[in-house]
Amino acid sequence: MPRIKSAKKRLRTSRNEKLRNQSTQSRVKTVVRAARAAVAAKAPTAEASVRRACRIVDKAASKGVLHKNAAARRKSRLMKQARRAA
Numbered sequence: 569m570p571r572i573k574s575a576k577k578r579l580r581t582s583r584n585e586k587l588r589n590q591s592t593q594s595r596v597k598t599v600v601r602a603a604r605a606a607v608a609a610k611a612p613t614a615e616a617s618v619r620r621a622c623r624i625v626d627k628a629a630s631k632g633v634l635h636k637n638a639a640a641r642r643k644s645r646l647m648k649q650a651r652r653a654a
Contacts, residue, residue, distance in 0.1 A: 592633040596642075599624045603646060607653045618650045 570576050603621040606614040622643045629639035 589633050592628050592631060596625055596628050596634065600642060600646060604649065607646075607650050610653060614650065614653070618646055621646060 570579055599617075599621045603614070603617040606617045611617075625634065625639045625642050628634040629636045634642075
């Protein structure tokens, strides 16, 4: 446990950042999983769910939770799967 005031504050902020990043990562995984399931099932809402997933992945990348290349890769793979199904 840190004793210096600035180190204590840094610990608090890093915990908050970790929680925020975890929730964003979880949301990305959930939305991408739902989009993949919709595409695989050829649901009528597949296109909308893919668009929503891409938007959320972009937001995660802009917040720094995902690296921009990792976000682009996820979006690319999702779009590729959607194109094949259509």
